[in-house]
Amino acid sequence: MLTPPASFTIYVATQPVDFRKGADGLALLAKETLGHDPMKGAAVVFRAKRADRVKIVVWDGTGLVMYWKRLDGSGFKWPPIVAGVMRMNAAQLSALLAGMDWTRMHAPRIQQPKALA
Numbered sequence: 630m631l632t633p634p635a636s637f638t639i640y641v642a643t644q645p646v647d648f649r650k651g652a653d654g655l656a657l658l659a660k661e662t663l664g665h666d667p668m669k670g671a672a673v674v675f676r677a678k679r680a681d682r683v684k685i686v687v688w689d690g691t692g693l694v695m696y697w698k699r700l701d702g703s704g705f706k707w708p709p710i711v712a713g714v715m716r717m718n719a720a721q722l723s724a725l726l727a728g729m730d731w732t733r734m735h736a737p738r739i740q741q742p743k744a745l746a
Contacts (some may be wrong), residue, residue, distance in 0.1 A: 680704030
């Protein structure tokens with residue numbers, strides 16, 4: 630299981646991509662089409678036309694990493710297919726990869742303190 634740090638910036642490409650592409654092809658697609666460069670600390674999540682597959686590309690400090698997963702017997706919960714990209718947090722990514730409905734996960738709203746003592 631992939632467990633990204635909470636501080637990770639994670640983007641989801643909302644349109645399906647050609648899953649014959651490897652890590653370099655997806656990183657280039659993320660940079661040129663989506664405007665988010667995996668080589669600069671962003672993890673980019675891609676979906677296939679079939680909703681049961683996901684690929685993630687990210688630079689880990691020593692090399693480009695591509696994570697690939699296929700769910701057996703079901704599909705991932707994806708946002709509507711539209712042009713563009715959306716952002717998710719580490720907990721939502723973990724839920725997505727577990728096959729759960731990550732859209733129901735929301736961070737609690739914490740009010741900022743008005744003043745210190």
